[in-house]
Amino acid sequence: MAKRKKPKADEGRNYHHRLAKVNGGSGRISSGNMIEVDVIDHRCFHKLFGTKTPEQVAAILNKTWLPTDWELVARKKEKLDGTE
Numbered sequence: 490m491a492k493r494k495k496p497k498a499d500e501g502r503n504y505h506h507r508l509a510k511v512n513g514g515s516g517r518i519s520s521g522n523m524i525e526v527d528v529i530d531h532r533c534f535h536k537l538f539g540t541k542t543p544e545q546v547a548a549i550l551n552k553t554w555l556p557t558d559w560e561l562v563a564r565k566k567e568k569l570d571g572t573e
Contacts, residue, residue, distance in 0.1 A: 505531050509540035 505526045508514030515522045526534075538546050543563035550561050 500528055502526060503528050503531060505534070508542075511540050512542055 502525050504518060504523045506514045506516065507522050507524060510516050517523070538549065541549070547561045547563040551559075555561060
């Protein structure tokens with residue numbers, strides 16, 4: 490299978506997996522796991538965080554970037570019926 494060509498920075502937007510495929514996320518655009526983002530933002534995200542989970546990203550931000558009296562928490566949303 491041929492490798493996809495990376496978009497150039499001036500091509501504007503491409504798709505990002507909300508949950509990386511290596512962490513169980515779907516690669517189908519219609520799945521809700523894919524979101525269209527700016528190419529440069531997408532590259533920066535992966536340069537900083539690779540394919541880390543939301544919890545791992547929050548831990549990095551807390552440890553490195555946020556003031557010590559702040560904490561970013563990543564938690565799964567509850568469904569409307571109260572189940573997970």
